[in-house]
Amino acid sequence: MKASLLPGVTRLYRLIVDRDRTIGFMGEEGRVYGTPFLVQDIERCCRDLLIEHADVGEDSVGIEISLRHSAPTLLGMRVEIIAKVTAVEGREVIFEVSAADEFDPIIGSGSHVRFIVDVAKTYERLKVKAAKFAK
Numbered sequence: 619m620k621a622s623l624l625p626g627v628t629r630l631y632r633l634i635v636d637r638d639r640t641i642g643f644m645g646e647e648g649r650v651y652g653t654p655f656l657v658q659d660i661e662r663c664c665r666d667l668l669i670e671h672a673d674v675g676e677d678s679v680g681i682e683i684s685l686r687h688s689a690p691t692l693l694g695m696r697v698e699i700i701a702k703v704t705a706v707e708g709r710e711v712i713f714e715v716s717a718a719d720e721f722d723p724i725i726g727s728g729s730h731v732r733f734i735v736d737v738a739k740t741y742e743r744l745k746v747k748a749a750k751f752a753k
Contacts, residue, residue: 619734623671623706631663631699635719640693651691651719656726657683660715663701664730668711677740678711678732685728691719701730709734 633639639655641648661680668678691697697719705712710733717726 619676620671620673623703623711625703625705627667628700628702629663629667631659631666633659633697635691635693635695635697637693649693651697653687656687656717657685659699660701660730663699664713664732667701668732675737676734677737678734680730681733682731683728685726687726689722689725691725695719
């Protein structure tokens with residue numbers, strides 16, 4: 619990672635809640651932004667922040683998330699996710715995360731941890747595991 623990755627670095631991610639990000643099990647009247655999709659969007663925001671500070675051949679994987687999804691967001695509403703680096707501990711990067719929609723200043727908040735990986739080494743580890751699985 620580059621020396622620019624420091625506590626306090628933030629990233630803003632904006633999106634519109636589309637149908638693919640909503641739950642359907644409560645019927646059309648209950649269609650709202652689903653928690654699994656909020657988690658996915660938070661991970662994307664944090665990863666995008668890290669990519670800006672990554673060296674060639676580096677990426678990151680999520681290893682922990684703690685999230686309270688506290689308010690519903692309707693289909694078609696705008697959402698803003700903010701990820702803030704709170705600590706860099708070796709290859710672990712810890713984020714404070716929050717999300718808001720156009721009516722609620724907090725629809726979700728929590729923390730996320732990502733681990734910086736060497737992509738080539740990760741591919742090799744996956745090939746070894748795949749070979750063991752194929753037997």
